[in-house]
Amino acid sequence: MVSKLFAHLNFLIIDDDNENKGNIQNVNDTLKDAGCENIYTYITTSTEILDLNDSKQMFIKEYDTKDLHFIVSNNINFPFYRVAAFDYLIPVVTTFWVKECVERNHLLRTLNFSPDPRHILKDTTIYIARNLTMSNADYRFYTEIVTSLGGMCVESLTNKITHLVATSNSNPVVINFCQAVKNLDNIKIVYPTWLIHCFKTQQYIKESTHQIEVNITSNGSSQSNINSDERIEDLWDEVESKSIHPSTLQYLQGHKFIVDLELSLSSQLYSFLIQLIKHYGGSFLPYIDINDIETNKQIDCFIGGSINTKGYETCEKKGLHTGNIIWFFNIWSFQSFLPPQKKIIWSPFKHKIFKSKDLLLSHTNYFGQERIYIQKLTELLGGSTTTSLSSSNTHLLAKFPYGKKFVNAVTKKPNCKVVNHLWLEKCYDQGKVLDATLKDFKDYDIGKKSLSSFLNQIGKVDLTVEENKLTSSKLVNSQSILNDSISSDEDTDLGFSTANENDTTIPDVNKSAPVGNSSVLVSTPTLMAKKQPSIELSSDFVSSIEPAATSEENSTEPHVNKNKSIGQPAKSEKDDEDEYNNLFGVLTETVDNSDSFNKENKETPNTPAASRQTSSAKVNKVSLEEPTIEENTNEATSATKEPLTPPVDNIVSSFVDPILPRRRAARAKAEKRLHEDIESLNEFEKNRKKKRIGNLLPTEIKKLEHIKEVKKQAKDTILGLKNLPSGENDDEILKQLKHSYNIKAFVTGCHDELCESNIEKLSLFGVQIVNEYQKMLNCIIAPKKLRTVKFLNALSFHPLEYVISPDFITHLIKNIDSGENPVNNVNVELYKIKDISDEVLEKTKMNNKLFDRAYISNINIASDVPGSLDTISSILMNHGIKEVQRLSKKPFLTNNHPHKKILLQNGKMIHPPKCVIISGNNPTLRKWKKTWNEQNDGSGDGLLIVSWDWCVGNIFQLDVDYNEKENVLFNSL
Structure with missing residues (x-):
């Protein structure tokens, strides 16, 4: 038995009604024998019903100065779980964690032992491979999904990861990793669609569907029978057709969101974000310019990435809730709407105030989500974190004054400043480097003062009783919530993405070990459901719960406004147009989910989802007997509204609409407009068939359609050339041509006139042409050695394979235009310019610049x-x-x-x-x-x-x- 493993640590043990009393006593004894300083016990009762604010006040009253470090529980059925785990970031672990730590004589990674059934990725360590097309916003989005589901994202690629996520099998990271790691049996290489699939279904999805096939050839390139670009596009279509895990929790009800135009989310993630907003009761407005924000009085929430955008400045002046992706997933974990001003890390990111060399931070005695939070905050300040402590570290963050790191930093590292976490948080909050020697930052037992001194407690606002009541009023009925809470074994946790914990991972944890009754899950946003351990609802029943539809759920146009309520003055032409736009949006989007939802729910004929039917007719043939135009009642406390279930004539008999005459009038006007504007009708009919682009702006939709047409024409042209290689089908021929050249070329000083069609044709021969600097390129195309910015930047490519003249491209295109296969006539080696020697090219292969x-x-x-x-x-x-x-x-x-x-x-x-x-x-x-x-x-x-x-x-x-x-x-x- 280890005598000092838990020295200086304080534990809270949850004694649940369903927990074996002997098990509780064994944990208590184990903690005492291992040197635990204080052990507290909380006994749950089956009658506890507390909202978020009340549970926080109760937690503060009971444990304000107890300085809790861990909570031990085999389920999350205690009333302050969300407060402890997501607000104060206190690790919540099962009793099995205590046992394993003692047996291994090591404090293990807490994330692996979460009792939260929503943490379906808790046994994963995931590396997300960036590429030229993945923006910082996309990367953050994926990492927030991972950590919200209990997984851990790392920035170091080692053979200890469980998953490598990439968008292509030709990604150099994937190729190099597969070459370096001999045994890939325990590592899954998947597309990011796997993460979205897991998140939407709230289940651990088998990787086989989303797995990337990679076969490394002798020359180091990747080879696959599957076109990676086409495969991921098909997977996106498939995943986006999946319904989000049913929930009656409408914690976003009454909130209208906009997303910063400069956030640079990919179209797939942009669409998924909108789905989530609508699924949990919110509404969304796409906007084109700042005037849309300034004139729309219903918008109250803004999601952005940085404070350096016009969108943020306008929304901040207007007093909107300005949050970021971290905030969005954090409130998803809370299952309650909380203003982003409540936490400093929830708002669009501020300027970095440190140079990288000035903040190399290590931390000691922090665990789980605490570490992830520290690492994320350090990154936002401009620094980085390390798991070990060395002479290069500039700061050590200490939770209390004990442990090897703390002693070494104080006695042996004179250049390392030892501070508490308040220093880190206040530097970010105030936007300046604060004096680390101040007394406030040298209190290493700060947790003993109060819970308000814990991590993640600095913010501009606090959750008031009024806010909490507003959230409570947005719930559906309490009985539906109770059923949803008991049956749902899959919801989420909060986290930050770039964690790189040095705690030992346990891929072989015995998942069958007794951890108490975890089938009863409390997941309501503002009340703790009464526990009924004997009730286990079927998955069919769970799948029947349908999210409530909001008044603007189907709004896709930038200027769509809600209808005026009854009793207001006669409508103007603008009102008629808005009414038309509302109806137009409904008719073009209501069928989106029908195909996939019917397939998944064919065993549940009594559910609203099962009653949906796919309409293959044109919109003008759909019965408009009862268009579902929602009214703007401004009732934030309203119960569930009927979901949109086309075709609408199938559901007319199920209810009587009190404003039927007005809707019929709207229908008549809309029908007339639809027939008059056949061009718009056809465009929206196309959009309806592809839910993936349904939430994009019209200009973005046209661009996607144009790109698709250009690609098709290019393929047809190439397949019509003479002397093509033989193949079983067109795809096999194109695959062979793709390997003709391995050129990713940066063009400067020439070929500005290249059209999209020619660029696409060249890409089919493995010649990728760009005119913007990208580090993964390997070729410069230029008339000679130039002093241009582009040329000087391009000489840093690693490696730089070719520097060739523009004649290479000219002759390729001439051959294609004349109907010849250019591979037989154009040898890239003959086009190298003499101004750059082979010796210089060899230097680009060196490991350092x-x-x-x-x-x-x-x-x-x-x-x-x-x-x-x-x-x-x-x-x-x-x-x-x-x-x-x-x-x-x-x-x-x-x-x-x-x-x-x-x-x-x-x-x-x-x-x-x-x-x-x-x-x-x-x-x-x-x-x-x-x-x-x-x-x-x-x-x-x-x-x-x-x-x-x-x-x-x-x-x-x-x-x-x-x-x-x-x-x-x-x-x-």
Whole structure:
């Protein structure tokens, strides 16, 4: 028995009615024997019904100064579960965690032992491979899904991961990983659609459907019988047709959302986000410009990524709830609407205030979601975290003054500042670097003061009783909620994405070990359901629960407004148009879910979903006897509304509409308009067939249709060429042609006139053409060696395989236009330009960049250097520079290495410079030398002042020659 494993830790044990009393006593004894400092017990009762605010007040009253570190429970049926787990981030673990920790003499990763049935990914460690098409918003969206389902996302790719998520089998990360790891039996490589599928169904979906097939060839490329792009497109269509796990929890009811145009979510995730908003009772408005926000009085919620956008500024001035993706998934975990101002990390992200070298943070005695929160907050500040403590760490975050890390930092790491978490949070909250030596940040037992001193407690607002009552009033009826709570074994938890815990993962945890009765789940947003352990509802019953439809559930147009309520003055032409738009949207979207939903619910004929039928007729043939136009009653406390269930004539007999005459009038006008505007009708009919694009703006829909048509025409052209390789079908022929060239080309100084059609044709031969800088490219197409920004950036490609003339593209297209297969006539090797030697190309394959090899990490730029600082910085950083600053009164940036003789990779011994300045003219040299002497107490050694031409010349050669005198303005190395 380990005597000190739980020393200084405080535990709360939940004694549930259904829990074996002997098991509770055994846990208590085990904790005591392992040195636990304090053990508290809470006995649940079957009559507890508490809303979110009451449960928080009760938790504060009972445990405010107890400084709880862990809660042990085999289920989540205690009234303050959501408060403890998601608000105060206290790890909630099963009794099995206690047993395993003692047996292994190690505090194991808590996420693996969550009792929450919603944490279906708790046994996963997932790496998400970024690529050229995955934006930061997409990446954050995926990672929030993982952590919300109890999984852990890591940023280090090792053989300890359980899943590798990627969008293509040709992703270099996937290829390199498959080559490096010999045994992939325990690692699943899947498309991100697997994550969405798991989230929508609230079940652990078998990976086989979403698995990426990768076969590595001898030359290191990937080969597959499946076209990866087409496969993921089909999977998106399939996943988006899936219904979201039924729930009567309408915690977003009464809230209308907009998404920042600059958030850069992919169309699939954009559509999925809208589905979630509507599924939980909210409504959504796409917008085109700021005027849509300023004029619409119903919008109250904004989802963005940064404070540096016009959308955020407008919404902030208007007083809307401005949140981010983290906020959206966090309130999904709470199953209650909470304003984003409540937590500092829930609002669009602020400016980074640290340089990377100034915040390298380690932490000690934090667990589970606490670690993930710390790592996310550190990243937002501009720093990074490490699991170990070394001499390079600048800060240590300590929860209490015990443990090896704390002792080492205090006694052996004089350059490492030891602080509590208030320092980290207040730096972000106030937007500036605070003095880490202040008394408030040196209290390492801060948790003993009160729960308000815990992590994640800094915010601008608090949940009031009035807010809580508003949330409660938005529930459906209490009996429906009770049934949903008891039957639902799959909802969610909150988290942040870039966790990299060093706790031991346990893939072989005995899942059959007794963990109490976890089949009874409380998941209501504002009340704790009375426990009925003897009741277990069937999955058929669960699937029959249908989300309530809101008044604007089907609104797709930017300016759609709700109808005016009865009793208001006669409608204007604008009102008639709005009424038409509402009806038009209903008719084009109500059938979207029918096919897949019928298939999944064919065993439940009494459910609303099962009654849906797919209509293959045109919209103008659909019966309009009873159009489902919702009225704007402004009743935030209303109960469920009838879901939209087309065809509408099938449900007319089931109820009597009190405003039937008005709806018939609306129907007559809408029907007339539909027949008059046949062009719009056809466009919307196309959109109805593809739910995947149903929520996009009209301009985006047209763009997708255009791209699809261009691809089709290009394929038809290529398949009509002479001398094509033989194949069983067209797909096999195109697959062979795709491997003709492996060129991902960056074009500069030529071929600006290339049309979309020619670019698509070239891509079918494996020649990808872009004119924007992307790091994964391997070719420059240019008439000669150029001093352009594009060319200088492109020389940093890793590796750079080709630098070729534009004639290569010209001759490829000529062959295609003449009906010939260009592979037989155009050899890429014959088009290499002589200005860039093979020796230079070989240097692009090295593991480190140009300035890394020359031991130059930071550069100062004088104001007289022509060109934008951002432009120059981008070029230098692509070639290995870490930081660039414009010269001002602040000290010069110095390099991060000792000033001593070093052997370069080219065999030369040099004294690398302490400081590098790029200057535009000689008259300022005296000033720079004087400032450098003052900064170094009179020593002028180590200063190198050069012109921009010096940098350009070295980039062309991909080698820094310290002996060259040309373009060196001053040298004191």
